[in-house]
Amino acid sequence: MTEKEWITYLKKHLFEKPPVFKTYNEDCTVIQKEEQEFLLITTDALVETIHFKLDYYSFFDLGVKLANSNLSDIAACGGEPEWALLTLGSPIPVDVNWAEPFLQGLNQSLNKFGAHLVGGDTVKSPFFFFNLTLFGKTNFPILRKGAKEGDLIFVSRPLGGSSAFLRMVKTSPLKEIPENLKKAHLYPEPEIILGKELSSKNLATSAIDISDGLLLDLWRICEENSVGAELLQEAIPIEPGATLEDALSGGEDYALLFTVSPSNLHQIGEIETKLKRKFFCIGKILPEKDLYLVSEKKERLKLKPKGFDHFNFK
Numbered sequence: 001m002t003e004k005e006w007i008t009y010l011k012k013h014l015f016e017k018p019p020v021f022k023t024y025n026e027d028c029t030v031i032q033k034e035e036q037e038f039l040l041i042t043t044d045a046l047v048e049t050i051h052f053k054l055d056y057y058s059f060f061d062l063g064v065k066l067a068n069s070n071l072s073d074i075a076a077c078g079g080e081p082e083w084a085l086l087t088l089g090s091p092i093p094v095d096v097n098w099a100e101p102f103l104q105g106l107n108q109s110l111n112k113f114g115a116h117l118v119g120g121d122t123v124k125s126p127f128f129f130f131n132l133t134l135f136g137k138t139n140f141p142i143l144r145k146g147a148k149e150g151d152l153i154f155v156s157r158p159l160g161g162s163s164a165f166l167r168m169v170k171t172s173p174l175k176e177i178p179e180n181l182k183k184a185h186l187y188p189e190p191e192i193i194l195g196k197e198l199s200s201k202n203l204a205t206s207a208i209d210i211s212d213g214l215l216l217d218l219w220r221i222c223e224e225n226s227v228g229a230e231l232l233q234e235a236i237p238i239e240p241g242a243t244l245e246d247a248l249s250g251g252e253d254y255a256l257l258f259t260v261s262p263s264n265l266h267q268i269g270e271i272e273t274k275l276k277r278k279f280f281c282i283g284k285i286l287p288e289k290d291l292y293l294v295s296e297k298k299e300r301l302k303l304k305p306k307g308f309d310h311f312n313f314k
C-alpha cells in the first residue's frame with residue numbers, strides 16, 4: 001500500500017471524540033483543554049538514506065532540520081511550540097563528538113521559538129534515525145479543514161529550492177551548490193510567527209505546511225474540504241535555481257500554504273506590513289474536485305497531485 005492508502009486505512013483506528021478536537025488528516029493532533037485553549041501534538045522523523053545522507057549533512061544540521069520540520073507542523077496549526085521529546089536511533093555507541101552538535105542544533109532551533117527538549121528515548125538501530133514529538137498550544141487552531149469555494153490560496157515564500165538542492169547534491173560537491181538552495185534544504189525556517197498571526201486574526205480558513213510538495217499538500221486540503229483548486233503558473237514563486245517541477249512537487253519547502261476568504265484580503269496586507277514580508281497569492285479554491293494549472297499561455301491543464309509518498313515510486 002502507498003503512504004496515502006495507509007493514512008486512509010488507519011483513520012478507523014484513530015480516536016477522534018472529545019476532547020480530541022481534530023486529528024485525522026491534520027498537521028497536528030488538536031486536543032481541546034478549555035473553551036478557547038488547545039493542546040497541539042505532532043511527530044516527525046528523519047531517517048538516514050531516506051531523509052538525509054551524512055555526506056552533506058552535519059549532525060548540527062540534522063538537529064536543526066529535525067526541530068524545524070516539527071516546528072513547521074505547529075506553525076501550520078497557528079500554534080506556539082512548548083515541549084519536545086527526542087528518540088535517537090544510532091548504529092554506533094553515542095559519542096559526544098556528534099551527539100553534542102546534534103543537540104546544539106536541535107536546541108538552538110527549538111529555543112528560538114520558545115520550545116525546550118524535556119526527554120526522549122535512545123535505541124540501537126541499523127542506521128541513524130531521529131524522531132521528535134513536539135507539544136504546543138493555541139487559542140485558535142488553524143486546521144486543514146475549512147477552505148471554501150472562492151477562497152484565495154497563498155504560499156508564504158518561494159518554493160522548490162529544497163528539491164533543487166537535492167538534485168544538485170547528487171552530482172556536485174556541496175561547496176558548488178548556491179547558498180540559497182543549501183539554506184532551503186538544510187535550514188528551512190518554520191513559519192511560527194506567520195502561523196500565530198493568522199491564528200490570532202482568525203484569518204486563514206485552512207492551512208498546511210508544504211512538506212511533500214505544493215500539489216500534494218494542496219490536494220490534502222482539497223480532499224479534506226471536498227473541493228478543488230486552480231493555480232496560476234505565473235503567480236507561483238519559484239526559488240532562483242529551482243524549476244517549476246521542483247516548486248510543484250519537490251517537497252521539503254516547509255513554507256506555509258493557507259487559504260483566505262476574498263472578503264478578508266485586506267488583512268493579509270496588514271500582516272505583510274507588520275512582518276515586513278510579502279506573501280504570494282497563487283490561485284483559488286474551486287467547487288469541482290480537481291486540480292488545475294493555468295499556464296503562462298492561459299491554457300488550463302488538469303493536474304495529478306504529484307508529490308512525495310514514502311511508498312509510491314511510480
Ligand SMILES: Nc1ncnc2c1ncn2[C@@H]1O[C@H](COP(=O)(O)OP(=O)(O)OP(=O)(O)O)[C@@H](O)[C@H]1O
Pocket residue numbers: 007010023024025026027028029043044073211212
Ligand atoms: N503511523 C501513524 N499512526 C497514527 N497516525 C498517523 C500515522 N502516520 C500518520 N498519521 C496521521 O495521518 C495524518 C496525515 O499525516 P501527514 O504525514 O500527512 O502529516 P504531516 O506530519 O503534516 O506530514 P509530513 O510527515 O510530511 O510532515 C495526520 O493526522 C497524522 O497524525
Ligand SMILES: Cc1ncc(C[n+]2csc(CCOP(=O)(O)O)c2C)c(N)n1
Pocket residue numbers: 044045049050051052053166211212250251252308
Ligand atoms: C536522501 C534523500 N532522498 C530523498 C529525499 C526527499 N524526501 C524525503 S522525505 C520527503 C518528504 C518529507 O518527509 P516526511 O513526509 O517523512 O515528513 C522528501 C521530499 C531526501 N530528503 N533525502
Ligand SMILES: [Mg+2]
Pocket residue numbers: 026027072073076208209210211
Ligand atoms: Mg505537515
